[in-house]
Amino acid sequence: MPASNAPFIRIDGVTKKFGDFTAVDNVSLDISRGELFALLGGSGCGKTTLLRVLAGFETPSVGKVSIDGQDMTGVPPYGRPVNMMFQSYALFPHMTVEANVGYGLKHETMTPAARRDRVKEMLALVQLSPLAGRKPHQLSGGQRQRVALARSLARQPKLLLLDEPLGALDKKLREHTQFEIANIQYKTGITFIVVTHDQEEAMTLASRVAVMDKGVIRQIGSPAEVYEYPNSSFVAGFIGSINMAEAEVREVASGHARIAVRQLAAELTVTMRENFSTGERAIFAVRPEKLAIARTRPDGAANVIPGTVQDFGYFGKDSLYRIKLDNGHILSVNTVNARRLGVGETAVTWEDRVFLTFEPGSAILLKAGT
Amino acid sequence: MTAPAHQGWFDRRGWRDFIIAAPYAWLVAFFLAPFVIVVAMSLARTATQSPPFAYLPQWPYVRLDSYGRLFTDTLYIRSYLVSIRNAAIATGLCLLIGYPMALGMTRVSRSTQRLLLMLVILPFWTSFLLRVYAWIGLMGTNSWFNRAATAIYNALVPADWAITSLHMMNTNFAVVLVMVYSYLPFMILPLYANLEKLDLNLNEAALDLGSRPWQVFKDVTLPLSVPGIIAGGLLVFIPASGELIIPSLVGNAADPMIGRVISDQFSIAQDWPMASAVAVALLVLLVVQTVLYSYFDARARAGAEQAP
Numbered sequence: 001m002p003a004s005n006a007p008f009i010r011i012d013g014v015t016k017k018f019g020d021f022t023a024v025d026n027v028s029l030d031i032s033r034g035e036l037f038a039l040l041g042g043s044g045c046g047k048t049t050l051l052r053v054l055a056g057f058e059t060p061s062v063g064k065v066s067i068d069g070q071d072m073t074g075v076p077p078y079g080r081p082v083n084m085m086f087q088s089y090a091l092f093p094h095m096t097v098e099a100n101v102g103y104g105l106k107h108e109t110m111t112p113a114a115r116r117d118r119v120k121e122m123l124a125l126v127q128l129s130p131l132a133g134r135k136p137h138q139l140s141g142g143q144r145q146r147v148a149l150a151r152s153l154a155r156q157p158k159l160l161l162l163d164e165p166l167g168a169l170d171k172k173l174r175e176h177t178q179f180e181i182a183n184i185q186y187k188t189g190i191t192f193i194v195v196t197h198d199q200e201e202a203m204t205l206a207s208r209v210a211v212m213d214k215g216v217i218r219q220i221g222s223p224a225e226v227y228e229y230p231n232s233s234f235v236a237g238f239i240g241s242i243n244m245a246e247a248e249v250r251e252v253a254s255g256h257a258r259i260a261v262r263q264l265a266a267e268l269t270v271t272m273r274e275n276f277s278t279g280e281r282a283i284f285a286v287r288p289e290k291l292a293i294a295r296t297r298p299d300g301a302a303n304v305i306p307g308t309v310q311d312f313g314y315f316g317k318d319s320l321y322r323i324k325l326d327n328g329h330i331l332s333v334n335t336v337n338a339r340r341l342g343v344g345e346t347a348v349t350w351e352d353r354v355f356l357t358f359e360p361g362s363a364i365l366l367k368a369g370t
Numbered sequence: 371m372t373a374p375a376h377q378g379w380f381d382r383r384g385w386r387d388f389i390i391a392a393p394y395a396w397l398v399a400f401f402l403a404p405f406v407i408v409v410a411m412s413l414a415r416t417a418t419q420s421p422p423f424a425y426l427p428q429w430p431y432v433r434l435d436s437y438g439r440l441f442t443d444t445l446y447i448r449s450y451l452v453s454i455r456n457a458a459i460a461t462g463l464c465l466l467i468g469y470p471m472a473l474g475m476t477r478v479s480r481s482t483q484r485l486l487l488m489l490v491i492l493p494f495w496t497s498f499l500l501r502v503y504a505w506i507g508l509m510g511t512n513s514w515f516n517r518a519a520t521a522i523y524n525a526l527v528p529a530d531w532a533i534t535s536l537h538m539m540n541t542n543f544a545v546v547l548v549m550v551y552s553y554l555p556f557m558i559l560p561l562y563a564n565l566e567k568l569d570l571n572l573n574e575a576a577l578d579l580g581s582r583p584w585q586v587f588k589d590v591t592l593p594l595s596v597p598g599i600i601a602g603g604l605l606v607f608i609p610a611s612g613e614l615i616i617p618s619l620v621g622n623a624a625d626p627m628i629g630r631v632i633s634d635q636f637s638i639a640q641d642w643p644m645a646s647a648v649a650v651a652l653l654v655l656l657v658v659q660t661v662l663y664s665y666f667d668a669r670a671r672a673g674a675e676q677a678p
Contacts, residue, residue, distance in 0.1 A: 078577050084575075086571050103576070103581075107581065151575075152578075
């Protein structure tokens with residue numbers, strides 16, 4: 001009888017070593033029932049190894065994993081209430097779509113009729129019913145992906161692991177499939193853990209994201225939290241684009257810090273999330289879309305950085321600027337084209353002298369060396 | 371700038387045609403032509419001349435009596451059956467021994483794989499005849515191999531059945547044993563090539579979906595290795611059924627294999643037409659099997675591609 005307050009999935013101090021290489025380094029993580037959780041990180045960060053530990057393909061060197069209160073130590077992959085959707089899909093090439101989806105049900109105690117119904121239900125869920133008799137090689141990439149999803153869902157696992165689920169799809173299909181996966185997760189209520197290197201994929205799919213680097217989890221939080229409030233320059237730089245510079249704290253007062261940023265040749269005011277003391281070295285960071293751009297020096301703005309437009313890209317819904325400061329340093333600015341320009345009005349363009357402003361609360365001040 | 375005219379006939383196209391034509395020319399010269407000669411000889415009659423056959427002096431010039439004897443003389447029917455039986459047993463044993471070896475070879479590190487492959491091929495560096503003679507030595511009543519086998523046999527049976535040595539030489543057992551030994555690499559190599567290509571993710575997917583390791587083997591590895599099994603099976607069965615040297619050296623004259631019958635008809639009986647007829651019949655038997663296999667294989671593939 002699992003304790004009611006125990007987390008649904010508990011990863012407890014898991015370390016996995018391959019020879020001298022530590023792929024996963026003392027990771028602890030709790031995931032609740034019905035969550036869509038993403039493990040995000042670059043290649044070799046240990047996310048796939050952690051997934052394989054959960055599936056039972058790798059035995060942790062130290063630590064343990066429990067699912068729904070049950071310790072999974074020593075439980076082989078076929079004994080776990082876990083299914084996995086492989087990055088390569090790993091569909092059985094000699095079986096039809098129907099047989100692939102029904103494969104995991106062979107081992108369940110259910111009547112043949114119930115088995116057929118479940119396969120039908122799964123194929124309907126991923127909208128593949130008309131293709132039940134096809135072999136995998138007769139399907140498109142997107143269709144294979146849906147067969148793999150249906151197959152891994154057929155046994156109604158407690159936990160579904162998805163290894164780079166959208167990795168092999170083209171851009172248009174990715175966007176569609178992304179919502180489909182989230183929708184299926186909502187419908188089935190199964191706990192999903194998605195492994196991905198694509199931050200956009202993680203942000204749009206997951207309700208919570210863990211950012212991994214070198215076998216360690218650097219930050220866990222909602223997509224908005226890790227984006228807006230990164231806890232380190234690694235996370236800040238990994239998720240989205242950001243302008244970063246070294247800073248020195250000059251003055252601390254009522255939750256705000258006055259900092260000197262030599263690279264930007266500016267003294268700026270930013271809101272503190274952590275405690276800093278006067279004279280401390282820090283990292284100043286601000287996302288391109290948090291910077292506003294104007295041709296005249298705004299009055300009363302807390303932070304103003306002057307510069308010249310060096311490069312400019314118009315994307316329709318938004319524009320991307322590269323602003324060259326007087327000391328040669330470059331800042332990226334992203335503006336949303338919310339308003340249509342009037343007749344005779346021109347947008348900020350090449351060689352324009354501009355002033356960048358931002359709210360103290362929109363910038364990020366991080367401890368040096370993170 | 372144009373190439374000199376004398377180079378024009380041997381440009382890239384010329385090379386391509388040459389490369390395509392070369393194997394055909396080889397097959398015509400060394401397979402089709404000899405085969406036509408053998409068929410022609412099988413339609414003649416024996417004669418006391420050199421070469422020892424002649425055609426009938428008047429129409430129809432040829433006769434089918436040699437083929438008729440294939441069905442009336444029990445020697446031929448029996449030797450076909452012995453050949454097929456020995457070859458089938460040897461193929462089955464090669465598969466039983468070779469499959470685990472090939473599968474094991476795919477599950478070790480790349481460098482160990484190369485070493486094991488080398489070991490599989492290594493026996494080919496010694497003369498085939500020499501290896502068969504080595505087996506003759508091993509099977510002789512005084513060899514360590516025979517004594518060890520006898521000891522094991524005596525340990526397993528009641529005391530009053532005990533024997534001083536096993537009779538191995540000049541038996542069908544010896545023929546099958548040496549054939550398995552000789553042809554094992556021909557089973558392992560195509561199987562290894564097939565198994566090595568299989569995606570291990572498929573095994574993990576099956577494990578993940580609740581299958582135990584032996585079920586994974588039965589559901590995934592075995593069905594996907596059928597092409598390798600068939601290729602290895604044909605590579606062992608076809609030469610084994612026509613094998614001459616092994617049954618001649620370690621076999622039993624009372625149960626001849628067809629290769630030995632062909633050889634004896636040519637050399638001892640000096641009945642070239644009969645020997646040719648036996649050879650043609652053997653070829654037809656083997657070709658029919660291969661053609662049937664390709665036919666069903668092609669049909670299975672076509673069926674898979676046309677599924678709705």
